[in-house]
Amino acid sequence: MKIASYNINGIKARLPAVTDWLEEAAPDVVIFQEIKSIDENFPREHFEDMGYNVETHGQKSFNGVAILSKLPLEDVTRGLANATGTGRDGADDEEARYIEATVVGDHSAVRICGLYLPNGNPVGDEKFAYKLRWMERLEARAKELLALEQPFLMAGDYNVIPQAEDAARPEDWRDDALFQPESRGAFWRLQNLGLTEAFRARSQAPEQYTYWDFQRGAWQRNDGIRIDHFLLSPQCADLLEDCQIDKDVRAREKPSDHVPIWVSLAA
């Protein structure tokens, strides 16, 4: 089972690019971030015609996530439960950043958690505190799912640069929310629960990025960062076959600032 994640930065502007990539990469499942669309305006039928079941969690103008799957999607939930478990409709969950669904493969069912983590800039602002609270809520959800001892993965745009080697110019990110010790620490805490970061489990290669800013010729200078990640539960990590970044997509016409990343599971 091939599962991809792609921050598309607006479905309206990206439909041709996304369609071309989807036809080539042919993932069984793909999670999108930043669809920047309400559910009613998402081109559901376009993707259904390509053989995908479509579940969206959108909002006007910003954010928005979706799961597309060639296999049936079960038990779809939208939003992230807060750390105290009192509900999914709190003030910290107003933005459309999280969706879950179960995909049943030939051998194993996998719970897919698609996420678009808050950017958090500027540091010191309420936005940074919101990012850290969001990561606490994600950790709480990870603990709930781990207790079930089933295959699951949490994937998407984490807006976290895990280590200095995950940035071409780490010194440029020293004061940025994506590279703060608190942001990175929260990301390590997820892994310390027992989640496996799929890309680094497969490769220690340097200069492996998933995002290049539109500004300052970042792509042309390969001034990128690795911020799109797959975290796998132990039962899911046992199924991991491969994890790769579709870097070439960034060089095409009208690209997103992110590129797809995907895992292949024996599921």
Added chain:
DNA sequence: ATGTCAGCCGGAGGCTGA
């Protein structure tokens, strides 16, 4: 190099977010 892009409102281009 303040050198980009997308979406919104509103009917141009300024604002927001990234």
